[in-house]
Amino acid sequence: MIDKLEMFLAxxxxxxxxxxxRTLGITQPSLSAGIKQLEESLGVLLIFRGSRYGGLTPEGQSALVWARRIVGDARQLKDEMRATRHGLSGRLRIAVVPTALTWAARLAARYGEAHPNVGFTILSRSSVQILQMIEDLQVDAGISYLDNEPLGKVSAVPLYDESYALVAPRDHPLAGQASVAWSALDGQRLCLLTPDMQNRRIINRRLTDAGVSPLAMVESNSTVVLVSQVLAGGWLTILPQDIAGFLTQGKPLSLMPMEGEGPGHAVGLIAPWREPHTPVLEALLTEARRMVR
Incomplete structure (x- = not known):
């Protein structure tokens, strides 16, 4: 039954x-047969289909909730039994907003020291994608904003509050200042994260509140691209100070804090709400709390 539910989720x-x-690594006829067997076992039609996929039936929508719960429980059972026999092992999949990737690397390194048999897959995604991937069981946890947009019911460990810095070429008129006012960016050539990124929406609000039109002639979902654009000359970008410091280290760039910073938005580790968590995931939450302390 579990393998059929995995097919249904896919x-x-x-x-x-x-x-x-293709995702499951099986043939399409095998997948279709598995879905049909699941429907026959449950006595309902789960998926509308003719010549192509037509969406979930009302019964399929209800079954989706149960399938996620059952598959999640089955995976947790396997993890707990494996931990009982061999200690913590396996692989943790974490989706991370681009501005928090340095924190993800630190967390993975600290965790790996304590539990060397656990591997990591770290993916850069938007906050909306992270929540969807957690719900779809595509990842085990995420690092995202905690207090700016609704999260739903998750387990959360706050890691840090975001503060912002301007990244500029060293010969730029704004370079070298002790701090830069948001209003000083009016008319400047900005490169920023794409609008689907929550960080960009936060930056847009800060600029708008300062009377600046949040227009970026260059947009990217990669912080590396933004800093590379600044290196190309004449451009400015705004990033959280932690990732900005990492990306500009050793480069001919200036990093200036933004003025008027109130309490920053909280960023933290989030995981599906489940009691108890799998041993591997519980250890990750514990390590995150230790990092903060």
Missing amino acids: VAKEGHFGRAA
């Missing part, structure tokens, strides 16, 4: 039988 996520089959 089809619901991909919205396409062919892509779901």
Whole structure:
């Protein structure tokens, strides 16, 4: 039954039988047969389909909630039994907002010292994607904003409060100042994260509040691209101070704090709400709390 539920979850996520089959590493006929067997076992039609995928039936929508819960519980059972026999092992999948990737690396390094048999897959994603990936069981945890937009029911460990810095070439008129007012960015050539990123929405609000139109002629979902654009000359970008300091280290760039910083938005580790968590995930939450202390 569990393997059939895994098939159902894959089809619901991909919205396409062919892509779901490739994700699972099986043939499309095998996938279709598995879904049909699941429907026969439950006595309901789960997916509308003719020549192509037609979406979930009302019964399929209800079954999706149960499937996520059952598959999640089955994975937790396997993890707990493996931990009982061999100690913590396996792989943790974490989706992270781009501005928090340095924190993800630190957390993985500290965790790896204590539990060397656990591997990590760290993915850079938007805050909206992170929540969806956690819900779809695609990742085990995320690092994202905690207090700026709704999270739903998750376990959370606050890691830090975000503060912002301007990154500029050393020969730029704003370079070398003790701090820079948001209003001073009016008319400047800005490169910023794409609008789907929560950090960009925060920056937009700060600029708008200062009377500056939040227009960026260059946008990217990569902080590396933004700093590279500044290195190319004449451009400015605004990033959280931690990632900005890491990316500008050893480069001919100036880093200036932004003025008028109130309490920054909290960023933290989030995980599906589940009691108890798997041993591997509980150890990750514990390590995050130790980092903060």
